[in-house]
Amino acid sequence: MKTKIYNDILKSLKKIGAKCDENFTVEIPNVAEHGDFSSNVALINTKILKMKPHVLAQKIVDDLSNKRDYKSIEIAGPGFLNFKIANSLYYKELQKISDAQYNYGSSNYGKRKKVLIEFISANPTGPLNVVSARAGAYGDSLFRIMEHIGFEPFREFYINDAGNQVDILAESLEIRYRELHGHECEEFPFEAYHGEYIKDLAAELNTIEGTKLFHMTEEDRLERMKNFALDEIHKIQVSSLNRFDVQFDNWMSEKKLRAEGILEEALSYLAEAGCTYEKDDAVFFSSTKFGDEKDRVLIKADGNPTYLVPDIAYHLTKYNRGFDIIIDVLGPDHHGHVSKLRAAIKALELDDSKLEVVYLQHINLLQEGEVVKMSKRAGNIVTMDELLDYVGKDAARYFFIDRKPSAHLDFDLELAKKKSSENPVFYCQYAFARINSILKKAKKVKLTLKKFDDKNLKKLNKADEINLIKKMLDLSSVLNLCADNREPHRLANYVHELAGMFHKYYAKYKIINEENPDLSMARLYLISVVQIVISISLDLMGISSPKKM
RNA sequence: GCGCCCGUGGCUCAAUUGGAUAGAGCAUCUGACUUCGGAUCAGAGGGUUAGGGGUUCGAGUCCCUUCGGGCGUGCCA
Numbered sequence: 158m159k160t161k162i163y164n165d166i167l168k169s170l171k172k173i174g175a176k177c178d179e180n181f182t183v184e185i186p187n188v189a190e191h192g193d194f195s196s197n198v199a200l201i202n203t204k205i206l207k208m209k210p211h212v213l214a215q216k217i218v219d220d221l222s223n224k225r226d227y228k229s230i231e232i233a234g235p236g237f238l239n240f241k242i243a244n245s246l247y248y249k250e251l252q253k254i255s256d257a258q259y260n261y262g263s264s265n266y267g268k269r270k271k272v273l274i275e276f277i278s279a280n281p282t283g284p285l286n287v288v289s290a291r292a293g294a295y296g297d298s299l300f301r302i303m304e305h306i307g308f309e310p311f312r313e314f315y316i317n318d319a320g321n322q323v324d325i326l327a328e329s330l331e332i333r334y335r336e337l338h339g340h341e342c343e344e345f346p347f348e349a350y351h352g353e354y355i356k357d358l359a360a361e362l363n364t365i366e367g368t369k370l371f372h373m374t375e376e377d378r379l380e381r382m383k384n385f386a387l388d389e390i391h392k393i394q395v396s397s398l399n400r401f402d403v404q405f406d407n408w409m410s411e412k413k414l415r416a417e418g419i420l421e422e423a424l425s426y427l428a429e430a431g432c433t434y435e436k437d438d439a440v441f442f443s444s445t446k447f448g449d450e451k452d453r454v455l456i457k458a459d460g461n462p463t464y465l466v467p468d469i470a471y472h473l474t475k476y477n478r479g480f481d482i483i484i485d486v487l488g489p490d491h492h493g494h495v496s497k498l499r500a501a502i503k504a505l506e507l508d509d510s511k512l513e514v515v516y517l518q519h520i521n522l523l524q525e526g527e528v529v530k531m532s533k534r535a536g537n538i539v540t541m542d543e544l545l546d547y548v549g550k551d552a553a554r555y556f557f558i559d560r561k562p563s564a565h566l567d568f569d570l571e572l573a574k575k576k577s578s579e580n581p582v583f584y585c586q587y588a589f590a591r592i593n594s595i596l597k598k599a600k601k602v603k604l605t606l607k608k609f610d611d612k613n614l615k616k617l618n619k620a621d622e623i624n625l626i627k628k629m630l631d632l633s634s635v636l637n638l639c640a641d642n643r644e645p646h647r648l649a650n651y652v653h654e655l656a657g658m659f660h661k662y663y664a665k666y667k668i669i670n671e672e673n674p675d676l677s678m679a680r681l682y683l684i685s686v687v688q689i690v691i692s693i694s695l696d697l698m699g700i701s702s703p704k705k706m
Numbered sequence: 707g708c709g710c711c712c713g714u715g716g717c718u719c720a721a722u723u724g725g726a727u728a729g730a731g732c733a734u735c736u737g738a739c740u741u742c743g744g745a746u747c748a749g750a751g752g753g754u755u756a757g758g759g760g761u762u763c764g765a766g767u768c769c770c771u772u773c774g775g776g777c778g779u780g781c782c783a
Contacts, residue, residue, distance in 0.1 A: 322782085468783095489710090493779055565776075706745070
């Protein structure tokens, strides 16, 4: 709809002057008196065409006013053009939605651009926590939305299954395993992993292997421990993600990158570019050349690479795989690291504008207005599974998506569980269920949409009905904004508003009226389309649309 | 110190990317169920968009500055 108006204006603008700024907008004004759509075209072009806004606006109006699609075009304020659309055009658009069904809103907006979305990438040293849950809801929804509007997105999880922390994981398991065989360790090391799940893993390993592991060399045993722990924890993480309806297209393993020699490759590229030097037995990256505050260590004095090296190597593979857009979804504590990474990408002469980093801010879990400390000892919610047990998948996903990524998130656990209008998830789902129930009722009184006659659409002449249609027509621009800004929260707001409009409409007008079957049919048709749009929106957030609640 | 993010009614957040009178929900108060699901709806109060300056037809949005909060600034990952 917006594009149609935009094109109409552009045509008449071209008739007036050859040179003009095409960068004007067509928007839905927030005040009803300003019409259905408004444009700033006359304001923007006033300088270029050397014409006063009102004069220019009048010329455009004269050119467009004979079109049937516009009920009226008015000039207002400093020179806005306010369009009122004829209802007939809205009815046509409503039918298009109905015809498209669940494909409505899909488009080629993304032009098949290849987008890599890396998210969660939690350490493989324990179950996923609520921070990963936010990242999961965010990344997966962004994926769904981008896919719907014609991007080619790709979901990836990076596993840091090599290096220091994994060795500590193996040692932690070793200690717990020895405990099972009566070898109490004197003091559990501070840096080791303290979680109960390590004990579970030890018990599981013990039932498989028994005492056999003690006959191995320490090196072999630790290797076995490491691989066992990594495999099992991976399984635990995958099963949490399945519960959360989050899938990945690829799991990238750091261990594999190392085995394939990609770290050396990355290092040699940096060396070739003349960006490395040795000092104090360590190898440095001269990242100051690329805007970093100081040079960074690549190879430590003990010969091991720092965390930066595999990460550079990993990003090298991202570039080599030919993505147009590379999105890293990270925690807020990573931005120090990203400046180093970005410096390396510039050093490798890769296009660093392709790399975008989204920082998801911290989460507070709230219970009765109090912040819940994420401490296992107090029996509080820490893991993603515990959160899912407590509030369910739909509520968890909605609450995580509801706020923009750059905002700190207060997650009210009690609210998420409530089944009333205070809880936005239920409010939206209830709208869907309610429509379902009305349609069922309609069938009982022999009103079914199969016998629907297009002419009945004229009965939808209330402003509230037109507003509902307008709102639904807005879906694709909402999706485009979600994708462009990497901000799926806009969709959560949208569906909440749409559900609200429906609830209000329902309360105000009787939909099934046996005395007036034509009107009833038209309204049933309208709400059935509302139902589809709600369902599409929820689905793009990974939230279900239950027919009954 | 330097860098990044943030600051909008009592609370949690929006605001179509610079548009017209800054909107929702919660909380508070007042109303509405013999009728399609009251898990809902109608209405009310509540704001100098942290303060100040600038850019222009026009600023919550962009620039400068002050203040306040979060995070980062490892030969940890």
